[in-house]
Amino acid sequence: MTASAGPGLATAAPLVLGIETSCDETGVGLVRGHELLADAVASSVDEHARFGGVVPEVASRAHLEAMVPTVQRALDAAGVTLAQVDAIAVTAGPGLAGALLVGVCAAKAYALALDKPLYGVNHLAAHVAVDRLEHGPLPAPAVALLVSGGHSSLLLVPDVATEIVPLGATIDDAAGEAFDKVARVLGLPFPGGPHIDRAAGSGGDADFVPFPRAKYRDGTSDFSFSGLKTAVARWVEAREAAGEPVPVADVAASFQEAVADVLTRKAVDACLAHGVEHLVIGGGVAANSRLRALAAQRCEAAGVRLRVPRPGLCTDNGAMVAALGAELLARGVAASAMDFPADSSLPVTAITATAGQRV
Amino acid sequence: MLLLAFDTATPAVTVALHDGSRVIAADSAVDARRHGELLASAIEKVLRRAGASHADLTDLAVGVGPGPYTGLRAGVVTAKVLASALRIPVEGMCTLDVIAAEVDAHQEFIVATDARRREVYWALYAGNEARLRGPQVSRPADVPAGYPVAGEGAALYPELTAEPLGPLFPSAARLAELAVRRRAEGARPAPPEPLYLRRPDAREPGPPKRVTEPSPARRVRP
Numbered sequence: 001m002t003a004s005a006g007p008g009l010a011t012a013a014p015l016v017l018g019i020e021t022s023c024d025e026t027g028v029g030l031v032r033g034h035e036l037l038a039d040a041v042a043s044s045v046d047e048h049a050r051f052g053g054v055v056p057e058v059a060s061r062a063h064l065e066a067m068v069p070t071v072q073r074a075l076d077a078a079g080v081t082l083a084q085v086d087a088i089a090v091t092a093g094p095g096l097a098g099a100l101l102v103g104v105c106a107a108k109a110y111a112l113a114l115d116k117p118l119y120g121v122n123h124l125a126a127h128v129a130v131d132r133l134e135h136g137p138l139p140a141p142a143v144a145l146l147v148s149g150g151h152s153s154l155l156l157v158p159d160v161a162t163e164i165v166p167l168g169a170t171i172d173d174a175a176g177e178a179f180d181k182v183a184r185v186l187g188l189p190f191p192g193g194p195h196i197d198r199a200a201g202s203g204g205d206a207d208f209v210p211f212p213r214a215k216y217r218d219g220t221s222d223f224s225f226s227g228l229k230t231a232v233a234r235w236v237e238a239r240e241a242a243g244e245p246v247p248v249a250d251v252a253a254s255f256q257e258a259v260a261d262v263l264t265r266k267a268v269d270a271c272l273a274h275g276v277e278h279l280v281i282g283g284g285v286a287a288n289s290r291l292r293a294l295a296a297q298r299c300e301a302a303g304v305r306l307r308v309p310r311p312g313l314c315t316d317n318g319a320m321v322a323a324l325g326a327e328l329l330a331r332g333v334a335a336s337a338m339d340f341p342a343d344s345s346l347p348v349t350a351i352t353a354t355a356g357q358r359v
Numbered sequence: 360m361l362l363l364a365f366d367t368a369t370p371a372v373t374v375a376l377h378d379g380s381r382v383i384a385a386d387s388a389v390d391a392r393r394h395g396e397l398l399a400s401a402i403e404k405v406l407r408r409a410g411a412s413h414a415d416l417t418d419l420a421v422g423v424g425p426g427p428y429t430g431l432r433a434g435v436v437t438a439k440v441l442a443s444a445l446r447i448p449v450e451g452m453c454t455l456d457v458i459a460a461e462v463d464a465h466q467e468f469i470v471a472t473d474a475r476r477r478e479v480y481w482a483l484y485a486g487n488e489a490r491l492r493g494p495q496v497s498r499p500a501d502v503p504a505g506y507p508v509a510g511e512g513a514a515l516y517p518e519l520t521a522e523p524l525g526p527l528f529p530s531a532a533r534l535a536e537l538a539v540r541r542r543a544e545g546a547r548p549a550p551p552e553p554l555y556l557r558r559p560d561a562r563e564p565g566p567p568k569r570v571t572e573p574s575p576a577r578r579v580r581p
């Protein structure tokens with residue numbers, strides 16, 4: 001079951017069930033070898049919308065309700081039975097503690113009932129590994145830019161199964177958080193990402209307001225989005241105070257441009273600094289059209305090959321967890337002990353969870 | 360029959376196996392922050408101790424609280440998944456009833472457990488363990504006074520009662536016995552749905568907070 005297993009061999013490859021509950025999506029994926037068979041998601045996003053952000057307890061309750069039905073839906077979609085599953089993988093962290101725990105306990109119970117190995121895996125590593133399902137074996141080394149409502153990280157990935165080196169991360173808000181907050185300022189619904197993208201795409205002028213690019217060329221791979229969000233709010237308030245209408249499309253486009261500019265600049269710089277020829281982008285913000293376009297343009301100019309999974313695989317899902325589980329299994333990485341914890345701050349260097357690592 | 364019972368609605372993670380005539384293995388640990396780590400291992404442990412396998416299980420019973428949500432969900436989701444994967448029936452049982460079943464009282468009494476935020480989950484029982492009121496969540500001062508109290512609530516809030524009774528936590532052995540007895544009586548099993556008793560803490564936001572100083576004369580946002 002090597003990476004090059006062809007379609008003929010694919011049926012012999014192990015079937016991995018992946019469970020993801022780190023935020024508000026109950027994701028269940030089934031991967032055979034490196035082939036995606038099913039990716040079922042139950043989202044509680046609508047229940048959070050009126051609160052303007054994910055409410056952890058609401059998410060946890062929804063995970064508990066959705067868990068068994070979502071697994072069943074994935075099995076049905078893949079045309080397999082639970083008894084055929086060869087291994088189970090689950091997000092052990094990072095994420096919302098209570099939400100993670102539902103998935104971890106469910107995965108342990110499946111492992112127990114099926115008597116199959118269980119991998120507690122790192123959510124960020126899974127975001128990187130998922131691209132395997134769409135674009136084939138991951139090039140090594142690669143740089144990964146992971147951007148969502150919960151995280152914004154640049155990683156050096158010598159080997160997604162065994163070694164990930166953090167290069168930088170946001171020092172305040174995650175990029176997706178900035179999208180949510182700016183959306184509120186502009187009177188757009190939660191989650192902000194798709195709405196801002198749409199508003200910007202409706203003829204918004206990306207140069208309309210030159211919003212600040214924090215830490216743009218500071219020599220680090222860190223990000224900061226808190227000041228940008230404040231700058232947008234200040235600009236909008238000044239406009240309203242002057243009694244002028246707020247050009248939502250232009251502000252959305254200008255804000256989005258600032259985020260995409262910083263993210264892609266730092267990602268490409270990291271590739272160049274480390275002599276890496278491949279950039280993988282993942283996380284919910286990777287669905288943003290401007291980020292994708294600008295990344296493509298800058299990677300091309302820098303001679304970096306860009307890999308971005310389709311939007312459905314960029315947002316949190318079970319397929320990414322199954323994909324990483326399949327990789328770990330194929331590479332002979334030891335399974336997790338049954339007593340590993342859900343760890344809301346699992347460091348990205350810990351690709352699999354081990355018992356007692358929590359301090 | 361091989362019934363697996365567990366409860367994680369209090370700081371205790373308690374697991375037991377019952378073969379239809381008696382409890383054949385049990386394991387309990389008290390650690391309010393490690394339910395998710397301890398439960399699956401404890402289930403493996405009792406199965407091993409009884410020389411049984413997961414495939415031998417015929418029935419499940421789980422404490423459904425009320426209890427602090429994160430720990431409670433560890434047990435409930437485990438029960439739901441095991442029932443679904445092993446295709447065996449599962450019964451949800453009120454955790455306070457499990458504690459009450461262990462109380463040796465010949466008069467009415469209260470079971471109270473820690474609900475955090477200076478509140479307790481409680482219920483009132485007749486001397487024969489029949490639940491008369493509850494479960495509810497209240498401040499200790501709002502729990503009916505004058506009764507002996509079992510459960511950790513009595514230890515946390517001495518003002519609840521002059522007569523603290525044992526036990527502090529539920530035991531899965533007792534949960535298993537209750538479930539087997541109910542099965543024998545032909546009672547319809549309650550579903551394994553958690554008793555939260557509170558809505559999630561969440562407030563709808565007002566308009567976005569201003570970042571610039573508002574000038575007193577003019578309100579900018581409606």
Ligand SMILES: [Zn+2]
Binds near residue numbers: 123148150283284315
């Ligand atoms: Zn994510």
